[in-house]
Amino acid sequence: MIEIAEERIEILFNRASEDFSLHPERSHRYVNMARKIAKKYNLKIPGTWKRRFCKRCHHFLQPGSNCKIRLSGSSVNIKCLECGEAVKIPYIKEKKERRRRKFESNTF
Numbered sequence: 531m532i533e534i535a536e537e538r539i540e541i542l543f544n545r546a547s548e549d550f551s552l553h554p555e556r557s558h559r560y561v562n563m564a565r566k567i568a569k570k571y572n573l574k575i576p577g578t579w580k581r582r583f584c585k586r587c588h589h590f591l592q593p594g595s596n597c598k599i600r601l602s603g604s605s606v607n608i609k610c611l612e613c614g615e616a617v618k619i620p621y622i623k624e625k626k627e628r629r630r631r632k633f634e635s636n637t638f
């Protein structure tokens with residue numbers, strides 16, 4: 531059951547992304563459906579999609595269309611243009627990961 535739920539979440543987000551240009555309101559609905567499934571089965575939204583919707587108004591976010599992404603220092607700033615919510619995501623983790631990979635490729 532959980533596997534099916536995970537698959538459905540993935541499908542819903544993919545569809546939200548595909549439909550956004552023509553039917554943004556459908557995308558927002560898909561996000562809501564995916565969130566409901568995640569909640570029901572106590573699942574986490576996959577990392578790739580986690581940042582693709584606004585945590586305040588829950589609208590699907592399409593960079594360059596209804597959200598703005600700015601890089602500043604050590605974080606990524608995502609601003610939802612639907613409700614104005616701004617989210618800061620530090621990317622220290624990614625930086626560390628890259629450093630680690632570099633280190634590994636040097637040693638092997």
Ligand SMILES: [Zn+2]
Pocket residue numbers: 584585586587588589610611612613614615
């Ligand atoms: Zn929003």
